[in-house]
Amino acid sequence: MFAHIEGEITLVRPDGIVVSVGALGYELFTPNPYAYTVGQIVKIHTSLYVREDAFLLYGFQTIEEKDMFRSLLNVSGIGPKGALAILATGKPARIVQAIEDEDDTFLTKFPGIGKKTARQIILDLKGKCPSFDEKIQKGFFQQVEDTSEEQALEEAILALEALGYSKREVKRAETLLRKHELMTTDEYIKRALQELVLKA
Structure with missing residues (x-):
């Protein structure tokens, strides 16, 4: 529509x-x-x-994200909120690579995705992600790096700026946040706010 x-x-x-x-x-x-x-x-x-x-x-932001969202909705047990959570912490290309490689360990990193759901994603979507089929066949994703943690951190920094924190405060928070790994954007934001409040 x-x-x-x-x-x-x-x-x-x-x-x-x-x-x-x-x-x-x-x-x-x-x-x-x-x-x-x-x-x-x-x-x-x-x-x-x-x-x-x-x-x-x-x-x-991209058609690839939109297509990945729609594909995820076709998986039994995943609704819009679950699909958004996956896209919030993972790039579409990396998600498709994990599906094609049957890498359920990577998929279980996403919020609310357990082993069973990860296997269901692979079962339902392997070879069926429309935006990426041709690129996968050409080996386009073989060298894709997992940058989801860095992306989450960058988005958390943008969120702090949007909330009105000064550049100095944001920089201090970023230094502290870089000591933590494997966190979602929301987790980074919560940790940053805790640090900023404690040090205020």
């Missing part, structure tokens, strides 16, 4: 953003809301999810 939306971001919150287009404001649930800033002009790829009591729009 909506392929994409272009407009100005007027609100950023933990579960998503609002993009204003003329007199309308579209509420979008996104994997990493704090990657955006209020006032930013964006083009967001969207996916409409319909349930009995609501029509929900999900927004993504």
Whole structure:
């Protein structure tokens, strides 16, 4: 129904953003809301999810993220929130690589994904992720590095800036956060806020 939306971001919150287009404001649930800033002009790829009591729009920075989201929704036991959680801490290319390699150990790193669900993702999606099939056949993903932890840290830093912390405070928080590994964006933000409050 909506392929994409272009407009100005007027609100950023933990579960998503609002993009204003003329007199309308579209509420979008996104994997990493704090990657955006209020006032930013964006083009967001969207996916409409319909349930009995609501029509929900999900927004993504790239078509690959959007396609991965839709693919994950086809997996038994994974809903929109679970799919967003996976995309918030992992790049689509790396996720597809794990699926094709049957790397369930990597998939269980994502929030709420246990061994059984990881195996179900592999069973349902191996060879079926449309945006990546051709690239996989060409070995495009063989050299893809796992940068999800670094991505999560960068997004946490952006979130702290959006919350109004000074550059000095953000820099101090970043130094402390780099001592911790294998954390999601939310975990980095919570740890940073704890450190900033304790040292205030």
